[in-house]
Amino acid sequence: MKSIIIVGDGMSDRPIARLGAKTPLMVAQKPNIDRIAREGRVGLFKSIPNGQPPESDVANLSILGYDPQNRFRDGRSSRHRAWASTSALTMLHFDAI
Numbered sequence: 001m002k003s004i005i006i007v008g009d010g011m012s013d014r015p016i017a018r019l020g021a022k023t024p025l026m027v028a029q030k031p032n033i034d035r036i037a038r039e040g041r042v043g044l045f046k047s048i049p050n051g052q053p054p055e056s057d058v059a060n061l062s063i064l065g066y067d068p069q070n071r072f073r074d075g076r077s078s079r080h081r082a083w084a085s086t087s088a089l090t091m092l093h094f095d096a097i
Contacts, residue, residue: 010056013025047063048062
């Protein structure tokens with residue numbers, strides 16, 4: 001069985017009164033995301049382990065099955081250093097220049 005994990009990193013928001021107490025994501029035109037949610041399996045997952053900072057890199061490592069505390073003990077800078085050393089991120093960096 002093949003699976004796709006879609007991580008809505010940064011998509012959370014708070015309801016806004018002028019949007020009828022809905023979030024921007026709730027009122028956005030997003031037919032593909034709506035279809036995936038309607039036809040797929042949707043659930044909640046605690047992606048930030050206790051004692052870890054609520055940051056994207058911690059959550060993404062956790063989602064992929066890694067323990068962020070055991071992988072990078074000395075904070076976010078070591079994670080950035082590790083990722084910056086990969087060729088894929090180096091190529092992305094040069095493409096953005």
